[in-house]
Amino acid sequence: MKTFMKKLRVGLMISSLSVIVCMLIVILFVHYWGYTEAGRVPPKTAVLLHAVNNNLVPPDMKVPQLFAVNSSPRFTSEYIDIPVSDGSSIRSKIYKPIAEGPHPIILYYHGGAFMEGYGNIDTHDNIVRSLAARTNSIVIAVGYRVAPDYAYPTAAEDSYEALVWAEKNAELLNGDPTKIAVAGDSSGGNLATVVTLMSRDRNGPAIQAQALLYPLTTFQDVEFDSRLKYDSGYYLLSRSVMMRARESYTPFEATWADPYTSPLHADDLSNLPPAIIITAEFDPLRDEGEEYARLLAASGVPVKNIRYNGVMHGFISFYEIMYRGNHGLAEASLFLRSSFQSAYNEPYEFQVYNGSNKGSVLLRDEAEAYAIGSFLLGKQIISLLEFN
Numbered sequence: 001m002k003t004f005m006k007k008l009r010v011g012l013m014i015s016s017l018s019v020i021v022c023m024l025i026v027i028l029f030v031h032y033w034g035y036t037e038a039g040r041v042p043p044k045t046a047v048l049l050h051a052v053n054n055n056l057v058p059p060d061m062k063v064p065q066l067f068a069v070n071s072s073p074r075f076t077s078e079y080i081d082i083p084v085s086d087g088s089s090i091r092s093k094i095y096k097p098i099a100e101g102p103h104p105i106i107l108y109y110h111g112g113a114f115m116e117g118y119g120n121i122d123t124h125d126n127i128v129r130s131l132a133a134r135t136n137s138i139v140i141a142v143g144y145r146v147a148p149d150y151a152y153p154t155a156a157e158d159s160y161e162a163l164v165w166a167e168k169n170a171e172l173l174n175g176d177p178t179k180i181a182v183a184g185d186s187s188g189g190n191l192a193t194v195v196t197l198m199s200r201d202r203n204g205p206a207i208q209a210q211a212l213l214y215p216l217t218t219f220q221d222v223e224f225d226s227r228l229k230y231d232s233g234y235y236l237l238s239r240s241v242m243m244r245a246r247e248s249y250t251p252f253e254a255t256w257a258d259p260y261t262s263p264l265h266a267d268d269l270s271n272l273p274p275a276i277i278i279t280a281e282f283d284p285l286r287d288e289g290e291e292y293a294r295l296l297a298a299s300g301v302p303v304k305n306i307r308y309n310g311v312m313h314g315f316i317s318f319y320e321i322m323y324r325g326n327h328g329l330a331e332a333s334l335f336l337r338s339s340f341q342s343a344y345n346e347p348y349e350f351q352v353y354n355g356s357n358k359g360s361v362l363l364r365d366e367a368e369a370y371a372i373g374s375f376l377l378g379k380q381i382i383s384l385l386e387f388n
Contacts, residue, residue: 030370038229038282042310042355043369044322045282049312051372053234074098075132082142084161091143092162093121094173095132101174104137104181104208104340105166107195109159111186111213111314113241114249115147124185127317127329131183134333137340138175140166144191147248155249156260159191160198167205179340181209181273183332185316186237186285187245189215193263193292196272207273209339211332213316214278214285217264217292219246219256224287231284235312242284264292269299274344276335277305278328283313290350297348304344306331306351321372323365324355 034046041049050056076096081089097103108128112119121128121141132139144158163182170177184192189212196210231239250261259266275296279289286307293305308315308324316332319325338344356362 027370036282037232037234041282041312042365044365044372045311045315047369047372048318048322049234049236052236075129077129080140082162082165084158090145090158090162091121093125093128093141093143095128095139095141096174097132097136097138099136101138102170102176103174104135104179104336105170105173105175105177106131106135106137106139106181106183106336107159107163107166107192108139108141109144109182109184109188109191109195110141111184111188112146113245114155114187115245116149118241119187124188124317126320127185130319130329131333131336134330135337135340137181137336138173147245151248152250152255152258152261155191156194156198159195160202160204163195163199163205163207178206180205180207181211181336181339182207183211183213183336184215185213186314187216189213189289190217190261190263193217193272193275194260197259197263197266200271209336209344210273210275211336212275212277212289212292213328213332214280214283214313215289215292216242216285217288218262219250220262220265222264222288224284224291226286227284227288229284230282230286230313235282235284237284237313239284264288264295269296269301272296272299272301274302274339275304276332277303278316278332279305279307280311280313280315281307281309282311285313293350294348302344302346302348304335304346304349304351306353309352309354321368323361324353327353327356 030043030046033050034040034043036049075098077093079091079093082092083089108131110119110121110124121143124141128139128141140162142159142162144155146155167177167180182192182195192210192212193215196207199205199207250256255261257265277289277293279286290305290307293303297303308328311324315322316325316328319329
């Protein structure tokens, strides 16, 4: 019996030491991944960047199901075909609250560099689904047509026509035609603000608010500091992709200064709906998004601009497992929800968000980072063993 107990203690000690060694290895790797080419990033950002750049998760930025959070449905969803003026239609998806309406309507324009294969209504479904729940609104993910088959102005016109269709059919959708907003990320953020310009210029539907997530605002060769620092592609958006997008979507240089491609260079930004603009520290589009916010404010448009430090382009797509992403989506949702209740009319505000100061949040974020790091290391080790 004594011999057995002694062996058991030795076994437990060896097991404990093995666990401790494994934990230390994971911590070391996560910290190593945190030293990126343009500076140190937080642990959660580090593991996600490592995962995407090493093809350990799909490059379309959908969250691995292992880390996804499921909740009880409060909405119906279905694919719909929205007719457009050239006689065709665009495949879109609509989320509608089960509760009795009428409800506000949000048109969401997905990111993806305006090009086939880089993003669609399905790759951004998690954002659309959550936006519907957080704002208690009808949200239409607009499946605008993309390059190279459809160059400018097709995506912009599709996006605007979807807005017109939504207002016209609001009652059929159980929606409120007086409470319409637009939102979008990256290239979709570009389209969202372009739609506000079109609607103003064409006396189209009244838009209550616009939520722009790290938007592209110019196709011109402006030497923004963020474009120079973060355009390698490690931060999920590369200069080569941006150049390809420009060549595919706006093949004629004369269109690069058009306000409907490059709203940053519009002669008139007045009388546009209040905006929330969210930018990311490690993002080539950071500076142009923030410059657009300043220009809107200078034109008398109420603007709230929040820069999230420690994160990369597309970070809100990871909101299920990234605290800053969840915080950014919550801020955009609150802005839209509040705008439907009363017109946002606060003076221009620029904030920098460095993360939560709550110890419990920081501890949970780091624990999740190391858990994901363990998963990624295990996946890499298995891949190496299978390769050999």
